[in-house]
Amino acid sequence: MLRLAAAWAWMRWRLAVNSLSRRRRNDGIETASRILAILVPVLFILITLPIAAGLGLGGLFLGKNLFEGREMQDTATIVTRLVLAAVTVAMLIAPVLRSGFGAGVTINRLVLMPVSRHALHLQQIVSACTDPWLLGIVPALVLLPAGVAASGRPGAAGVLLLCGALTVMCLALIGSVAASGAALLFRRRQRAELISLILILAITFAAFLPPFFADRAEDRDTEVEFSLKVTALKSIPFWTRALPSENYAGVVSDLVQTGGSRATAGVAVLVVAVALLYLLSLAIFQRRLLIPETGGGARGSRTGEPYWLQLPLVSPTVAAMGQAWFRAYTRTIRGKVAWIAPPLFLVVINLLWSRNLMDVLPGSMVIYKGPMLAQFGILLTFLTLNPILLNQFAVDAGGLSASFVLPVSRLQVLRGKQITLAMMAAPVVAANIALAALLGRDGPLLAWITVPLNAVAVFAVLGIFGANLSVLLPRAADLNSIGNASNPHPLSNFVGTVVTALLVAPGAALGIIGWRGLPGWTPMALLLIWIMLAFFVARYLERITMELLDKRRENLLALARGK
């Protein structure tokens, strides 16, 4: 087992080091890009370390004062419940986000080696133990008992330390169950894609839940409300003790209140939970190893003649490329999300608008709801399209080689990409405008006319800007993954998001508030100037993209081949 763990750790280390080393086909930009990509997890660790240290010191302080009064005990209960609940959720979700069709390659390679399945399973649990979420709470789970011991109660400290170790084991096993379960669910491509689509929408919309559950402004009595919530968090219902996180908090509370008898029962529950979770985890892990990943099977799927549009203003070659990529992208998870999510977001934002949004706006400020929602729809459309748009030359794999061996010029390739992205964005922007018109039938006609014009201006610049970022900072991405694997390069993602917001803002501002205090034609004239400027900038950026494509073609092709 130790041999396997050492070999595994060495492999991960070499992979990290090798990813930084310069290869024959890497240029300086690519090496810098790889280092930047590695910096993101390093930054994550640098942020996590002080949080873990803070939690540890907090644990030490709470431990030392745990028996000093009711208030301290309640604080300990609330903090441990909240922190451990958050870690439990993270341990459940993180492995699912990391998995996806094709994610089981490494484990399949290890299965071929003379390593027992039990050892592989243990290795998976150890891997779960090194999850940053879990590592982040270990100092607190060690220093809380240390604080209790320092206050002169070594027995209680021992119980808490044991309880902490069992809780860590439970959480690691939950991570292992989630990882194997996700791998089992994702072993068929079509099912994996459907589940991924549902998950990515569910996780995204979960971010909107807190404002929904917040009370309306007029019903709000902050002090009473907060006091009720605190009271609810202090008492742990019996039925939630089945959860390791709740059980740990329960043991902390029991140690203070009953002096140990109920706490021992809590520890026993954790021991049983560890045993049950281990058996469940082993069963799912072994089943996962027995069933390989499969595609959908290609036979028996004859269909009718595919339909190809003759697009206006572009050559048949560019139209063919645009439509081919359009089909390819819209069949991926990210492509589907780019179509489905923005209108759904808009409905949610409309609901939030009617509940809370008006509270934060100054009372004197009158906003037309419909045009504002529609402008917001533009932002949402491009933000959800950005994983493709900002990485447009690196999401095709072999398709990129095709565009270089077929008789098409680089300009045609670039324009084909822009046609694809326009075909993806235009229906979503149109749907958002229609939806916004249904949700808020206000505002002058000119405010509505601004919306599609702004979308055109934004796309003109963003499409080509994304092409530049994609050539400069390409990242091999799987558009069917729901986790980080489908994202563009972190720096590209950050810059692209900021630029998207900045590009939407001027036109949106003119559309939403530009009609006040100005003659009717002024905002429209300003918008037309903005569009002309956007096309001028786009034209300039197009030339830069062509030069970059020439210089970085080899790197892009190497990336397409996974090198």
Added chain:
Amino acid sequence: MINGMDTTLSTTDPAIVTRALVRTFDDFRAVDGIDLHVPRGSFYGFLGPNGAGKSTTIKCLTGLLPPSGGDIEILGLDPLQEPLAVKRQVGVVPEDLALIERLTGLETLQFVGRVYGIAREQIRDRSAELLTLMDLTDAAGSQVVDYSHGMRKKIALSAALLPAPRLLFLDEPFEGIDAVASRQIRSLLRSYTAGGGTVFLTSHILEIVEKLSTHIGIIHRGRLVAQGSTAELKTAGGRSGTLEELFLDRVGAGADEDAVLDWLS
């Protein structure tokens, strides 16, 4: 005119000529001054051990990699000066197959046909024939991502053949192909060269290359160590052996034949 292409070039001109072709990666010379001469209408087998420079050469010839030095002439044209004119007359099955995985097999063929500007009816007819020949008719509506390795090879080859190119570059086309399909493809390629088409093929399966090739080039450590007609090369120096013997002789692999790993026995 074939598919709108100019075919006035003399049929005796070579299909591919390179002069001192060099491709370096930093200080490593992957292709080290090779002079290829591929006659028109020939079946040219380009052989070499792993890492010899075969794929790099084919990438330079197909425009995927710019050469570091030397000249290339494809069908009488300079691919660096007139890349589109060359590509219009050439079909390629590269190492990574160059497939858009989320298109169906039929869409892949239609996409290629449209890029080459072939008439819609012709695309439909040729696609149907190619899919039948490659036994892919049942899978025509499936996305390439669901294809097996052999099916991917077949659809990539179909896409290369669809525009009826005058020169075909095939990088390991028989690897992963079943015996039935392999036989069909061999027969197809033979009739293609008989009709004046040229095939430039790399393969590790020497038996197939020996059966098909009219001409052979052997590359070793970036240098061309043999080139000529298959018959001439096999009988050169009074030799009457097989292609395998010629190959091993030219790449200097004979000395390792008796190599033994003591710990393995």
